[in-house]
Amino acid sequence: DAGVIQSPRHEVTEMGQEVTLRCKPISGHNSLFWYRQTMMRGLELLIYFNNNVPIDDSGMPEDRFSAKMPNASFSTLKIQPSEPRDSAVYFCASSPSAGSKNIQYFGAGTRLSVL
Amino acid sequence: GQNIDQPTEMTATEGAIVQINCTYQTSGFNGLFWYQQHAGEAPTFLSYNVLDGLEEKGRFSSFLSRSKGYSYLLLKELQMKDSASYLCAVRGLGSSASKIIFGSGTRLSIRP
Numbered sequence: 557d558a559g560v561i562q563s564p565r566h567e568v569t570e571m572g573q574e575v576t577l578r579c580k581p582i583s584g585h586n587s588l589f590w591y592r593q594t595m596m597r598g599l600e601l602l603i604y605f606n607n608n609v610p611i612d613d614s615g616m617p618e619d620r621f622s623a624k625m626p627n628a629s630f631s632t633l634k635i636q637p638s639e640p641r642d643s644a645v646y647f648c649a650s651s652p653s654a655g656s657k658n659i660q661y662f663g664a665g666t667r668l669s670v671l
Numbered sequence: 672g673q674n675i676d677q678p679t680e681m682t683a684t685e686g687a688i689v690q691i692n693c694t695y696q697t698s699g700f701n702g703l704f705w706y707q708q709h710a711g712e713a714p715t716f717l718s719y720n721v722l723d724g725l726e727e728k729g730r731f732s733s734f735l736s737r738s739k740g741y742s743y744l745l746l747k748e749l750q751m752k753d754s755a756s757y758l759c760a761v762r763g764l765g766s767s768a769s770k771i772i773f774g775s776g777t778r779l780s781i782r783p
Contacts, residue, residue: 587769598775599714599758606769647713651769657702658762658769662713 560663562648568669574636577666580629581650589660590623590633591647599647605631638670673697675774677759682780683749691744691757691777699764704771705733705744706758714758718744746779754781 561580569575581588589604603613608625616623620639625631635642645667649660674696683689695703702721706714720726720735720742732745746753756776763770 589770599773601770601772604770612770657719658771659704659716659719660771662715664713 560648560650560661562646562663562666564666565664566667566669568671569638570671571639572637573670574634575638575642575668575670577633577646577648577668579631579633579648579663581631581648582661583629584652585650585661586628586653587651587658587660588625588631589649589651590631591649591662592644593647593665594644602633635668638668640670643668643670673761673763673772675759675761675772677757677774677777679775680778680780682782683746685749685751685781685783687749688745688747689749689779691746691759691779693742693744693759693774695740695742695759695761695774697740697761697763697772700737700761701764702762702771703733703735703742704760704762705731705742706760706773708756708758708776710755717757749781751781751783754779 563578586607590602591599593599602615603623605625623633645665647662647665649662651658651660677693705717707717708714718733725734730747735742756778758776759774760771
């Protein structure tokens, strides 16, 4: 299995631009998670989906952030407009169905720099 | 709410043993995870505890006491490649059963 695939690996953009991060979960996993990691705040859960449905978006910092999961094999996290304080590493993770250990498997992350 | 505490940094010597502690306070508990994260890389799963006691996996062991809200990760025969951050994470109950909350991580440095 290829694991969780994220793109792009690196993104440099200017303040005010729209940023779209992409994630392909492991086939057969039906939970998907978006995290943000910074030195100051550590690894923060932004939103997660079960069976393509958003369950908890309480970690989404502002209305500038939105996430979608149109099907079981694809999700996006969008920031519009982006700001310098959004600079961070964004991880996507997926896990099998509830009832198992629910081990989360992480993608390699997208390092976002907003200038 | 949930609160997870672990030391920010630790240093140990190659070949030695180190114990990384984690305490947590949660409104519901359904498992505790330890993840390893090397600099610039993604977190990777190390261990899972849901019942009290010790889980051993090679050089790594993880212990849980639910009554004390306490866990530790024990690393034996330390190697230079064990230099990494170690994240403690807790899973809740019910509708949040899929969700796990991560601590800030302990950055472990191994010296020769």
